[in-house]
Amino acid sequence: MSAVNTYNTIANSPLAAGVYAAGLQCMEQQKRMAALNQKMMASIPQHLANYSQYTTVTTTTTTNPYGKYCNFSTNNAVKISDNDANLNASFYQGNSGSDVNRRVDTKCNKSAAELNKHLSGVLAGKGEVFLEAERRYGVNAAFLIAICKLESGNGKSRLAKQQNNVGGMGGQGNFKTYASVDDCIFDIAKNISQGKYYFRQGKKTIAQIGPTYCDSRWASQVSGIMDQIA
Numbered sequence: 001m002s003a004v005n006t007y008n009t010i011a012n013s014p015l016a017a018g019v020y021a022a023g024l025q026c027m028e029q030q031k032r033m034a035a036l037n038q039k040m041m042a043s044i045p046q047h048l049a050n051y052s053q054y055t056t057v058t059t060t061t062t063t064n065p066y067g068k069y070c071n072f073s074t075n076n077a078v079k080i081s082d083n084d085a086n087l088n089a090s091f092y093q094g095n096s097g098s099d100v101n102r103r104v105d106t107k108c109n110k111s112a113a114e115l116n117k118h119l120s121g122v123l124a125g126k127g128e129v130f131l132e133a134e135r136r137y138g139v140n141a142a143f144l145i146a147i148c149k150l151e152s153g154n155g156k157s158r159l160a161k162q163q164n165n166v167g168g169m170g171g172q173g174n175f176k177t178y179a180s181v182d183d184c185i186f187d188i189a190k191n192i193s194q195g196k197y198y199f200r201q202g203k204k205t206i207a208q209i210g211p212t213y214c215d216s217r218w219a220s221q222v223s224g225i226m227d228q229i230a
Contacts, residue, residue: 108142121155137193146225
């Protein structure tokens, strides 16, 4: 049999017809898959838009090695630095201060007994410690108290209880552990007074310190707590 006759025999065989039909079926399947994929891709933006109605929360997040990691939600409630979901931070909602431009390289002119009235949790009875920090480093004791109350959820956060860290010191995922709460208070004051980000750069008001320590809203929160102490 010649090569031509052999080719014609194979081409006209049932096997060849089956292979051809299978090829056509495969091509049709690929077309249908391509059309389905195109339809799915076109619907993604709408799905995302619908999903965002239930999930979107506007937040401002700042990480810096000399302050805390903070996350303020749109309702102005504070999310405590150690992400303690059981800690009720609603005390700070809407607690805006009267003067974020007040200087904090000043004396608070309060006694330890007066300051202790505003302290609870692991901060209870630490009025004299805050005054000593003011004497050593020249940072207003009421300002230091306001920082610690805000950062530690009024002295009750997990980070404060387990690591004696009442100032969010260290940053996200790398918070410092202190031998005592007193040590943390002194470290906060020293950082503000002698660290390279605050007093040494001429930042001596709450508004100036806030964006570096945490966030612009932080200043108003701290100022509000200071108003309660004054």
